[in-house]
Amino acid sequence: MAPKQKAGQKPKPNTAEEVEETFQAVVLADTFETRFEPFTRDKPRCLLPLANTPIIEYTLEFLANAGVEEVFLYAGAHSDQLEKYINASKWRAPSSPFKQLTFLKSTSTSVGDVMRDLDAKHVITGDFIVVSGDVISNLPIEGALAQHRARRALDKNAIMTMVLREAGLRHRTKSTSVSPVFVIDPTQDRCLHYEEIDRHPHEEQSSRLNIDAEIILKHPELDIRQDLIDCSIDICTPDVLSLWSDSFDYQSPRKHYLYGVLKDYELNGKTLHTYIIKDQYAARVRNLKAYDAVSKDILSRWTYPLCPDTNLLPGHSYTLRKGSMYQETGVTLARSCVIGRRTVIGQGTSIGDRAEVHNSVLGRNCKIGRNVNLNDSYIWDDVVIGDNSDIRGAIIADGVVIGRSCAVEAGSLLSYGVKIADNIWVEKGKRITKTRNDGGVAKNDPSVVGDNGEGYEFIHGEEEEDEDDDVSVASSGLVYRMPNLSLSTASISTLSSEVSDASWTRSEGGSFSADEEDNFHHDASVSLFDSLREGVAADVVQLELVTLRMSANASDNQVRRAIVSSFMKHIQQLMEGGKGAGPAVSEVFTAYKEVVERTLFDRNKEEKKDQVDLLLCLQNDLIHRNKGDMVLLFTAKSLYELDLIEEEAYDQWWNDERSSNSEEMRTVRSQTQQFVDWLAEAEEESSEEESEEESEESDEE
């Protein structure tokens, strides 16, 4: 098909060489982030509906549009669901525009792993595109590809072309909290430097950019641009993969890879280029805010022809009416209901009398009662909303039932199957889910969902450290669509308590910037957590941790914090899966004893600073967790049994004022009292002479 012809339209030099090439693409269906929690607990992110069409459809449509022939689809979480979906989709049919669609399940925990895996498989034969599974674009890739090829024909070292969309300084589709900065030499379209500037509004210090003086000296013309939407569409040569493989610590394609390769230009001599588009659409659904923005773009037809009335999925039958109203056949509208502008309504949905729908997307087979007010909301399939309810700015997943006279406020996320009883007020930014991290069903929380409701509040702390600092703020549910930044500040201070409240770590840790700390903390805990979940061997985990630590120049304290948070998260998950606290704790710590051990360097010292620190970390982490007190007790016991922490350390910890300086801290360690007492007694029995001071101390408690 087309790609074979592409050589024909291009200048001669590389004709012969490229005739045989098939145009390949790699789709990263999982981007190894948890920004779409709690929805992603039930479904992979790329199957979440965007204007009633799964996100992955847009991406594959884009590839088909670009004339791609071979697609490698890397799935991560919920890969079974994705595989099932893909196998049943039109992309597998004989008429699929792709000659080959390879579905790859990976155990990877980062984009870097995927790329290295890809390199090892030797399937890439020529130039290929890498896109994440959440790209929406109507860009015909020809221009970028031709430029890429032409460049490569001249210079073998031009290995990658990134497609960037110009978007002005402020734009709804851009991330508000962090902005990538590209330093570009416009004469060669070459990217010279890349950095992500944090734009957290609450941080007083002005954002800085560190540009190598050499760059400025060498290039007579430089564009420093912050107005670009990074749509993560990269045209790569196979060399890109080998570079990934060379640097095994690269995780993310921009922050690490792009930054790293640019920095090491002297070393590898590779150049990376940009292709800036001005008149086509390209964006990523990177977080919930982007979800909202891209949905709006789709409804306003910026993505034309990828609009609902194109009916990308075979069964769809949307038609466009005046005022960006899209409706499928078989919608039942009461005579007195009002359907406003920018709405999408799927088949089988019925809307009751005097209901009003504005700026919203409704999936199929929803039942909207009378007098319901729907504003700026995304309602997926099979949702039932009772009479007189008022919903604004929420995302409501499949099968949710909302009772009568409820109010759901902006930024609320109701995950799959949640049931809200009558007369319930769901506050701003509340996330309610039914599914636990491990897929099990959790206990209902009547204070959140009402007496007959189903679901519990999804606690932000559980995954907050996974979030990329930047987007987490915007995506933390609360403010996924709030233009008002002051609100987002509030959310940070209340919800991302751990990082910002943890001033005590900083006092100890030294003077590294909060940024680096957070980055390391995030990367390390995510990768650790994933390893634990996958059951990766302890030595591998250790190696990974060390690498990370080296690259980030992290302190011991940070490492411990990362370990604690990932371990506790994992334990929490095991417990949700039905394990008792005791077995869960001992299982994890026994298996990964070595990892913990390597963070403690005070075995033979008098003052057990590291061990105390570890315990404090634990205590601090467990404040936010379910049954934290129990876990702390078992952890303490486990650590003792494994000989990781000595008796003296427990004493020092118990007496450390930091461990009891707040109400929460005291509550969480209350259960551990018995263990400490027991320790004291045991000591008394075994060695009478040493026991004096200790028994006194424990008595004080």
Place this chain on the structure above:
Amino acid sequence: MASTTSDAAMADTKPFDIVATYNELLRSDADLTMPIAAIEALVLLLTHSASSTISETLDLLEKSTAHLKRSIPNPIGLSAGTDLFQRYLITTLQRPGQLGPAGDFKAIRTHLLSNGRLFIRRAKESRDKIAAFGRGFIRDGSTILTNGGSRAVAALLQKAADEEGGPSAVRFRVIYVLSSTSQESKHPNEEPEGMETVRALRAKGVPVSTIPESAVAYSLGKADMVIVGAEGVVENGGIVSRMGTYQIGLLAKAIGKPFYVVAESHKFVRLYPLGQYDLPIEQQVVEFKSEEDLAEERKQQSSVDTNGDTPIKLPLCDSVDFTPPHLISALITDSGVLTPSAVSEELIKIWF
């Protein structure tokens, strides 16, 4: 009266009264249209006559038709039926093929006689067909202005109202123009024509507003389109229908709203009226009277009773007007949606 149709009287012991039959048919079935009643009457006439030659039959038909037309105050509708019947007979007799070998008059006769009810059924079915065609005109959120008691319009509107959960359930509103002339006529208590449809639509949940004819211009701004029925569709694509339709057409044109006509194709009549006063009927709509005339009229009324020769005058409530084709956006018929100029084509096809 039967004595005038001498042929029929000769053929049958009991004289066949075509006018009475026609009126009886119309009375017995409220759903029957005038052309179909006329066809039925003619079929019955054939049953009662023993004529076996072609010319005899044609002669009989012609005479009876003429008589029927004379005796009915507004023969425009029925003449569509009688003409169609006549043309059908002639064409089938002239052209060999469909019903066996050429000139098999008997076969045609038996076909017609045995299928009387079938025609009626088909005529009614054609209304459903129209409703199916016209369905597309009624869009979600639209407001339709209509008048009169056309069964085809009623069928169309009800069909649209029934469309629950179909291709995007249609929510529409109706402005129903109720004629005031019928109220002041002989039956003051009788409800105006169309009330039945209004009730039926309201029962289906369609919001209906009823307005007098004088409010049409005022209300038309709120309507998206006008849909009316017709008694007859004439050769140039114009329509003859109840008094008041013409003015709605003029107003719709002036305000720029589409004006659609719903009519079965058997209502196409071979008539080419050049204007309002060129219809082959007598209407007393515009009557200039002085006090003197009125006095004379009163005197006459007391003395004279009408005899058959004087043309029968049409009461005001049954009077019709002619809506010329340039006011009509489209005709929704059982053979599709036609532009007015396509009507003559259809007529030409059966006459030549």
Place this chain on the structure above:
Amino acid sequence: MPSSSLALTPGLGSFLKCLKTNPIDTSIETLISLLKRRQIRHSRSCATATAYLLRSVISACRTTDSAKLIERVQSVGRRLMAAQPREMVVGNIVRRVLGLIRDEAEDDRDAEFALSDIGSESQPQTPRAYDDASLPLDRDSPSFRAEDRSSRPPLTSMFSLLSHPEPEISLPSTPGSSSPSGRFTGHGPSKDVRAEVLEGIGEIIDELGQVDDQIAAYALDHIHSNEIILTHTSSTTVQKFLLKAAAKRKFTVIHAESYPNNHEATHATVSGSAVSDDDNLGLEAFQKPLIEHGITVILIPDSAVFALMSRVNKVILGTHSVLANGGLVAAAGTRVIARAAKVHQTPVVVVSGVYKLSPVYPFDFDSLIEYGDPSKVLPYEEGDLVDLVDVQNPIYDYVPAELVDLYITNLGGHAPSYLYRIVSDHYRKEDISF
């Protein structure tokens, strides 16, 4: 078709290529997704793709039973039309192919009939056979053909009320299901149905290739010396029309630039730098722009149309599709021009191939209009505005029939009110809404 331009992005060229190599079902799906993705757009490309696809469908269909052929074409046609309902030519081509099959099937039956009944004249057979063969390429006046049609035994709807029940059911709607054709299927003559139909489709394809030249042949009748002509968009048909006249006469062309959807192409057309793109597949790029023929071309923004209209002698417009009621769907801005022309009593001439004439009555004008990418109106990077303003970019306009004075098709000139006649010449009633 020659594969002149080969693009990386799939389009008509790649589709035609794929048609040759791939199984038919794949090709159908491919065309559907191409239509959905708007990778094949514009009337001619859609028509060409549909015609080629249906040709393959029919040649891949192993049956000789015309009823089955019709069914197959209908089911394919329905899916194609659903893929992009606003490309009405797709439906037009499908209906014409259906009509071809029906005609062939009926010819067969008539032939058999004539054989069995010696007494009856075989009159219906001969003229119609001629009719079908000449249909796509007929340059004769349409009235001649219309006479031809009306000489058939009357199957008019008005008589259907009274006709005999059996013939009514069997004749028009489902040929093949009734006894005569049932008896004769598998016979020699019906064997040819497919071949005849394929030939007919070939003629439709030829027609698509020649239509512009045929229309241009009427140019000299309508464009006179020293006239001022106003036109719009980069329509190939209009350009050929003007070029033809330019060979003999001197006149002035005012060209509205049709911002924002077509202005670049329009500029290119005016300056003669137009590249033959995918849409004009198989047509050589304009050899020379009008200016090289010594024609004065004035390029104006769309907003100046009204101001200049008083000086214009004639408006010549291209179109996207023409509707049965005489209205048309054309590039956005056409209605403004037509309206302005009406105000100034300037004649409006629409040039369009017959293949763009759709038998469907436009119930809902809004649904005919495709809304395109708003970024052509407001750049997407205007972040603040994008969030606050609804931007719409309709690609088409609906122009009501009363604003058009004359249609020039490859069959000649017609008044808008006369179009129904051409519709009934080209499409069978039973196919209009299938």
